[in-house]
Amino acid sequence: MTSQAADGPETVVASRRSKISREREQEFFDAVLEQIRECGYEAVTMDGVAASTRCSKSTLYRQWKTKPQFVVAALRSRRVSKFEGIDTGSLADDLREVARAAGRWSTGDTKLLQALGHAVNQDAELATALREALVHPEIAALSEILQRGVERGEISADQPALEYIPCQLFGVIRVRPVVEGEYADPDYLVRFVDAVVLPALGLT
Template structure:
């Protein structure tokens, strides 16, 4: 009868390199969702990812760097940018997608981590800045196309319009906990477009 290998000597189940990194980052997101940032541990991530704790420490300095990397990787995924031919419907799709993503259990946990813990943790603050910067850059084409079609004033700043659209949604999601749904998204779109068309937003 062969001896049973001790837990400390068991082989890494997910291998090395890209496969290991993917498993660890996905496990980190799952742990954030279940426990929150304050209770997250490298031990918990290692167990969920089926890797040794030493594997994580060889690749990430500490749990904060691990979380920052996991969040950056998660939010760097491409988001669908609608092209319906009209700015109103394009922005409605964007706003509704934001709500549907952020109202999942995982979305809420990640949002709290990025927006709340970033106040005191520099690495997470960098992730937050990169996250919003990336989102605004990706979605700017929606506003640019609308200007080219004559649907919005020529001096409309895409980022300012998108901030005006997103602000009331994030306020409910993060601060007040009020319900958000498609009607919330549609109202935010109407307000943002009205402000742009009235030249009430800071110009380019």
């Protein structure tokens, strides 16, 4: 009886101490991803994230046992498309809105991809989480936008350029920093859509 009474409260206290709010958890996730962008994956430590978020290192280790687990969780917390809600009623205007949305986040996400490059090649789970966070939601949302254009009769379902649109858009975002030394901002991407994507689809 004494043992049960002692174990019960201690277990409850430990459980309470291990819980953090969703908002606080997101602070940790934002901090680790920002440090990766700025310093590179290898330079980021649990100590550094703890210091920047004013928490104890033990708090982080209690939630995520290793840095890779922590980073994977942070990436997976972002699985929401930036293209969510885009539906202007016109495929051409939808794609221009996609370009504007992509341009607003392309700098941060491109830096993150670059910073995670080597680590992703070494860690399959990290690579999967990266695709789930930064690629799959956007491809799915873009595919829906294109499908609506087909359903409205703006383009035909057998339009040969359809399958290449995601690679066109995401490719230019990733490649421009390498080729021109600048990130693809909203203005650049809208011009790219008007000059390249829409003509490929037979739209203006």
